[in-house]
Structure formats: structure tokens, C-alpha cells
Amino acid sequence: MKTLAENRAFGGVQGVYSHAARTTGCDMTFGLFLPAEAEEGPVPVLWFLSGLTCTHENAMVKAGAQQWAAAEGIALVFPDTSPRGADVADDAAYDLGQGAGFYVNAAQAPWVPHFRMWDYVTTELPEALFKAFPLDEGRQAISGHSMGGHGALTIAMSIPGRFRSVSAFAPIAHPTASEWGRKQFAAYLGPDESAWAAHDATLLMRKRGFDGPVLVDQGSSDQFLDLLRPEALAEAMAARRQEGAFRMQRGYDHSYFFISTFMEEHVTFHSRALYD
């Protein structure tokens, strides 16, 4: 584990670290905010998965989460969104390849050797984090934006018991019925659509839901609404009688101005579950 930066923030430390990852076969960089309480012992942790074109850095510098996490004594993890490097496959489009890992394990060329973001985020990074930092493995929550909201929802529903709460900002809510999903699943997972269902938040909500509270915020002026398909997830939550809330926020778009506006509510939402 290499320390790239550590800055004092809100009484805690905002760090950036990198490590050689076996799942993705390349060096991976992540951000980790530790609140002051981490000096005394393990603290609860909130994962934040980012969207298309993002690195570990976007949410770390633009979401404004640290002040609220510091107030609640919660750590924040900001993973990267894909493997990276000159020898890692890429695509000219912004929504495929580097910066667009979609939190899946690729099953076909040219993505197979490196694009294993599901394994990286659910297995390898947690192992590395809980070994190296004072984080409480028994108190985890997860959130994310857009492609990262898709990642947060699908991971939370697929690993019952790991996360106490899940939230999302403008998630890609029904990727098997959207070009933000069909294109990438065809590329990474292959043409057999039966393999795609495990990575669709709406389908997972219909099938099993989440054993804990769910909070989804969506801007009504989001420029990507037709690709995100929030109504499908809202319908699935209602049909399942899922604990939680789906909120349309009038006039907000897809940007980090929207995310930072509602970040305090998301952190306190998770804090209630983490300290329950």
C-alpha cells in the first residue's frame, strides 16, 4: 500500500493510496477519509462508488461528504471506477473501458484480463482496507452516483448482511433496458442476457430487495433520465414494499451540485443504520 497524499480535513485525514491489485492486474488508486475517531479505534465505513468518466477523485473533491462523515464519526471510501494503464484495454467512447468498469467481472475479450471491478470492490479492496486501516467490518454502508449508484444497489442486494443501508444518487436503475447497460453488458459479459440480470438493480429489487433501508434521490432535470430509468426502480421498490424512499428532486440535474446538495441527508441516513 503506497500513500500518495494525506491531508487534514474536518479533524480527520483525507488520504489517497494505491496498491497492486491482483483482481484487476494493475495498480489501483482509492481515496479514504478517516474521521478523528479512527485514532481511538475502528470506525464504521461508508463506501461511495462513482460514475462514468470518474476516478477515485471526483466524489472525494466534489461531493462534500467529509464534513458530514466527520460529524458522524464515519469513514468514507472512494474506489476508482475501472482498471487503468497503457496495457489495459480501452474504448474511444467515454462510457466503455477505462472510467466505465460498471462494477462487473468481464467474461470476454478484450476486457477479461483486467476488468474485474465486482471482485475488486467486493473482495480485494475490502480485504486490503480492513487489514491496513481502523475500519469496522461489521458496520458498513454503501452509496454511489449514476454507474456507481448501479454498483451500490446491485452489490448491496447481492451480498445480504454486509451493508446495513444503501443509497444512490441518480443511479443507472435498469441497465438491461437502457443503452447505459446493454452496450456495456454486451461488451463485458457477452451476448447471453441471462448473465446480465444479476447486475440490474430493478430486476434484483423485484426478485429479492434489500434487508435494510434504501434511499434513492433523482433530479427531475437530469439530462440522462431516459438512460437512468428511475421509474422502473421506483415501481420495483413499491411492488416489493421495500423499506426506504425514492425521491424525485425537482430541478436538479446529474451533476455533483445535485449530489453535494443531498449528501448530508445521505450520510445521516447511513449513520442511523450504522449506529443502530
Ligand SMILES: N[C@@H](CCC(=O)N[C@@H](CS)C(=O)NCC(=O)O)C(=O)O
Ligand atoms: N457528459 C458526460 C457524461 C459523463 C457524466 O456525466 N459522468 C458523471 C457520472 S455518470 C460524472 O460524475 N462526471 C464527472 C464529474 O462530474 O466530476 C460525458 O460525456 O463525459
